[in-house]
Amino acid sequence: MVTLREVAKRAGVSIKTVSRIVNNDAAVSAKTRADVLKHISSSNYVPNQAARMMRGVESSLYGLMTDVVATTPYSVDLVRGAQSALNEKHQTLLIVSTDGDPQREHELWQTFRSHRVTGVIYAAMFHQPHEIGNPDFQQSIVLANCFAPANDRPSIIPDDEGGGYTQAQYLLQRGHRRIAMVTLIPEIEATRLRAKGMRRAFAEAGVEFDEMLERRGMAGQVRNETIIAYDVTRELLQQKRRPTAVICGNDQIALQVFAAAASLGLSIPQDVSVMGFDDLKLISETLRPQLTTVALPYFEIGRQAVELTNSAREQVEGWAPRILVPCPLVERQSCRVLA
Amino acid sequence: MVTLREVAKRAGVSIKTVSRIVNNDAAVSAKTRADVLKHISSSNYVPNQAARMMRGVESSLYGLMTDVVATTPYSVDLVRGAQSALNEKHQTLLIVSTDGDPQREHELWQTFRSHRVTGVIYAAMFHQPHEIGNPDFQQSIVLANCFAPANDRPSIIPDDEGGGYTQAQYLLQRGHRRIAMVTLIPEIEATRLRAKGMRRAFAEAGVEFDEMLERRGMAGQVRNETIIAYDVTRELLQQKRRPTAVICGNDQIALQVFAAAASLGLSIPQDVSVMGFDDLKLISETLRPQLTTVALPYFEIGRQAVELTNSAREQVEGWAPRILVPCPLVERQSCRVLA
DNA sequence: TTGTAGGCGTTATCAA
DNA sequence: TTGATAACGCCTACAA
Numbered sequence: 282m283v284t285l286r287e288v289a290k291r292a293g294v295s296i297k298t299v300s301r302i303v304n305n306d307a308a309v310s311a312k313t314r315a316d317v318l319k320h321i322s323s324s325n326y327v328p329n330q331a332a333r334m335m336r337g338v339e340s341s342l343y344g345l346m347t348d349v350v351a352t353t354p355y356s357v358d359l360v361r362g363a364q365s366a367l368n369e370k371h372q373t374l375l376i377v378s379t380d381g382d383p384q385r386e387h388e389l390w391q392t393f394r395s396h397r398v399t400g401v402i403y404a405a406m407f408h409q410p411h412e413i414g415n416p417d418f419q420q421s422i423v424l425a426n427c428f429a430p431a432n433d434r435p436s437i438i439p440d441d442e443g444g445g446y447t448q449a450q451y452l453l454q455r456g457h458r459r460i461a462m463v464t465l466i467p468e469i470e471a472t473r474l475r476a477k478g479m480r481r482a483f484a485e486a487g488v489e490f491d492e493m494l495e496r497r498g499m500a501g502q503v504r505n506e507t508i509i510a511y512d513v514t515r516e517l518l519q520q521k522r523r524p525t526a527v528i529c530g531n532d533q534i535a536l537q538v539f540a541a542a543a544s545l546g547l548s549i550p551q552d553v554s555v556m557g558f559d560d561l562k563l564i565s566e567t568l569r570p571q572l573t574t575v576a577l578p579y580f581e582i583g584r585q586a587v588e589l590t591n592s593a594r595e596q597v598e599g600w601a602p603r604i605l606v607p608c609p610l611v612e613r614q615s616c617r618v619l620a
Numbered sequence: 621m622v623t624l625r626e627v628a629k630r631a632g633v634s635i636k637t638v639s640r641i642v643n644n645d646a647a648v649s650a651k652t653r654a655d656v657l658k659h660i661s662s663s664n665y666v667p668n669q670a671a672r673m674m675r676g677v678e679s680s681l682y683g684l685m686t687d688v689v690a691t692t693p694y695s696v697d698l699v700r701g702a703q704s705a706l707n708e709k710h711q712t713l714l715i716v717s718t719d720g721d722p723q724r725e726h727e728l729w730q731t732f733r734s735h736r737v738t739g740v741i742y743a744a745m746f747h748q749p750h751e752i753g754n755p756d757f758q759q760s761i762v763l764a765n766c767f768a769p770a771n772d773r774p775s776i777i778p779d780d781e782g783g784g785y786t787q788a789q790y791l792l793q794r795g796h797r798r799i800a801m802v803t804l805i806p807e808i809e810a811t812r813l814r815a816k817g818m819r820r821a822f823a824e825a826g827v828e829f830d831e832m833l834e835r836r837g838m839a840g841q842v843r844n845e846t847i848i849a850y851d852v853t854r855e856l857l858q859q860k861r862r863p864t865a866v867i868c869g870n871d872q873i874a875l876q877v878f879a880a881a882a883s884l885g886l887s888i889p890q891d892v893s894v895m896g897f898d899d900l901k902l903i904s905e906t907l908r909p910q911l912t913t914v915a916l917p918y919f920e921i922g923r924q925a926v927e928l929t930n931s932a933r934e935q936v937e938g939w940a941p942r943i944l945v946p947c948p949l950v951e952r953q954s955c956r957v958l959a
Numbered sequence: 960t961t962g963t964a965g966g967c968g969t970t971a972t973c974a975a
Numbered sequence: 976t977t978g979a980t981a982a983c984g985c986c987t988a989c990a991a
Contacts, residue, residue, distance in 0.1 A: 624970095625969095635968090640970095670968080671967075675970045
């Protein structure tokens with residue numbers, strides 16, 4: 282690999298002059314600059330980041346740690362959001378996964394330390410508390426989609442309560458009163474928060490919230506769930522007074538609600554309206570009719586997490602903001618207005 | 621950050637001794653080692669990768685470049701496959717995306733050079749030829765899910781022909797004869813290869829391939845497609861002699877085939893069998909009945925791409941293997957045996 | 960506007 | 976078995 286020294290030799294100037302040009306350090310005559318630039322590009326020189334860093338310059342590496350075990354398409358958007366923010370700072374993203382193993386997580390914090398990353402996003406694929414497995418890590422850490430139990434780390438999370446509110450409010454506004462709910466497992470924060478948001482929407486609309494219309498769409502424990510929305514929805518839709526709408530905990534549940542409705546000969550949205558959550562385009566744009574849903578803004582979460590890193594660095598000890606990113610409604614064709 | 625020098629001072633030995641212990645460089649007495657190790661862990665020392673690299677040690681960074689614009693969940697598995705292979709080599713993955721911009725791609729090759737990555741996977745989200753945008757990049761590059769037009773770079777791609785064969789053969793074996801096809805856009809390699817595989821399966825079974833039962837499930841150009849499978853499938857399923865099975869270009873198409881069948885009051889698999897492609901668990905495991913499909917082995921592709929990097933390095937100039945990864949059948953409940 | 964000297968944290972060489 | 980010293984490529988401080 283070509284070094285600064287080599288370029289300097291070829292251009293007949295000193296190392297420092299080349300360095301100045303590479304770093305736009307002003308104080309170089311236009312002529313010298315033009316001349317040296319020619320040699321830089323003809324020799325295809327790029328600075329050695331490692332050497333730069335050694336000299337005390339901040340690392341151009343940024344870390345993303347995920348806990349994913351299963352295949353979750355969310356992470357793609359989160360990564361892209363982070364990349365988009367990092368581009369502007371000329372930083373590159375280092376990605377690692379713990380696979381949920383605490384030992385591995387510890388090693389990975391060492392890996393990040395060893396690369397002197399300037400900041401880290403720890404992204405959990407479940408909106409839940411998480412304790413960082415290496416308290417010695419000094420750089421700033423931002424939690425994405427989860428938060429620290431002691432609230433001592435900044436975190437950036439989807440506004441699940443607002444999302445739940447939006448789901449319910451949209452349907453109430455369109456005249457629905459008998460609204461069924463097929464939820465995620467109750468152990469996760471999202472479920473609790475969304476329920477709270479929905480109740481608020483019901484209260485504001487002066488409609489009573491009917492708990493008899495609520496069902497779990499997932500069985501099993503956190504990280505080991507199986508989807509049972511199809512069966513519970515068939516049951517819901519066969520009640521004497523059939524619900525006019527179903528609010529789903531995610532788009533996969535919505536997919537099964539579509540299947541359940543079809544199995545009973547019911548049409549969407551004529552017979553039942555369906556509201557999703559997540560906006561997994563793979564599902565929401567593919568279903569017919571297309572799915573009206575509430576989006577999980579993972580791109581924004583990734584983007585803001587990186588931006589939060591800088592402020593996190595200048596934080597007062599112990600003060601940790603928890604930033605909520607709104608979950609916007611994405612209106613498509615699966616909900617109808619009731620006469 | 622604690623340095624080698626500091627640990628050495630605390631332990632009362634020379635830096636080289638500490639270095640030897642950190643690197644398992646033998647030739648250290650058990651007693652010294654134990655003593656120094658205590659100081660290493662108590663001071664939470666980790667080696668500075670940048671400094672290591674400067675000393676000429678190979679970088680512990682590996683690059684992954686993707687061209688994705690849209691949200692494609694495939695990449696998650698590819699990343700995890702790559703990570704899994706990299707773990708064993710104590711390397712960490714640097715991820716960048718070109719967003720399809722050649723200028724950006726060029727910059728990113730420079731970024732990789734500048735970090736002295738030991739190898740790179742260039743992963744296209746479409747199985748297509750791709751010309752690397754920086755011929756000056758010296759380290760070994762492996763193409764994943766695409767190949768070099770001049771065949772001068774090793775590549776690792778799904779066996780689409782085999783996948784198409786599997787789709788058709790499975791249905792033929794189960795007695796299906798009137799088999800419809802709802803395909804991806806014809807411009808991509810995958811479509812051509814799978815069609816070839818299917819024809820082979822038909823030929824082997826002595827069944828005539830009926831082109832009248834073939835439809836495009838996607839409209840538009842590469843990277844700018846819209847899915848129209850729902851409409852074309854409704855048309856297919858309303859023919860006088862209705863097909864008994866539908867082979868799909870991907871699982872999203874299969875999802876629309878389910879919707880189309882439902883809209884006509886047809887049951888799967890009693891009235892129509894459906895065969896997917898990709899095995900996006902989000903869809904394949906969520907549909908009811910669950911989808912029988914052929915998996916795109918992205919985890920394996922990621923894993924093997926990393927492994928290929930080493931052999932790529934020792935390659936004879938001009939010789940570039942193209943490795944096919946099999947696409948295995950994932951049998952679920954959407955295909956039935958015909959009497 | 961340009962150049963020289965020194966050191967960042969490692970590892971390799973060679974000596975003790 | 977251990978240690979002193981010199982590099983690696985770059986940037987900061989200072990000098991010309």
